[in-house]
Amino acid sequence: MVPEGIDPYQRVYICTHGWKTRKSRGNGSRPRQHVRLTNCPFRFTVQWNLERMELQVKNGIYKHNHPISSEAYATYPISRSVVDPLVDARVQGMLAVGAKRSKIYDYLLEHDQNVIQVDVDNMMRVRNPSVSSADGDDATAREISAFAAADPENGSTVAETEAGETGVISLATAHMRRIFGRFSELLLVDCSHKTNRYAICCVYDLPMF
Structure with missing residues (x-):
């Protein structure tokens, strides 16, 4: 057995397009876009020669089956990525004040940064999670205060x-409390959160005489 701490005496390097195309397991209307999985044959092996104490390149196939540019x-x-430190600092400032994704994206394009819309979405999600969380907590607190x-x-x-985090928030309007006070045998279950996914259910429990 070779100890795990010892580096291998050879490595095989392949093109980033060298993986075989995998069949998508999804059945949706939008197929997955694996444009880089072309099974490119480009590869070579780098081997450590113990006698000469040098690295040797072997078994090279130096051709691609896709455009190179x-x-x-x-x-x-x-x-x-955003390579300009000044531009990156300004983007951080825009994130701090809650600038829209489209504004940040347009700003990066105007300053010749190689990004797409998805990169801006990832930037907002990864680099500034605390701001988004704080804004959401503050907005929730304001809504509860306004409701009361x-x-x-x-x-x-x-x-x-x-863990001390907010779990469930329950709201009851004055009208709901009056109705429940007069008809205590009536149970109303209102699933009002994301009603496009969860149906609003009304369950009636009337006593039998």
């Missing part, structure tokens, strides 16, 4: 998880 390389995710101020009889409860 600077324009094609510019479309790869590894080559797309609209009517003194409006009620709200906030349940926390074991």
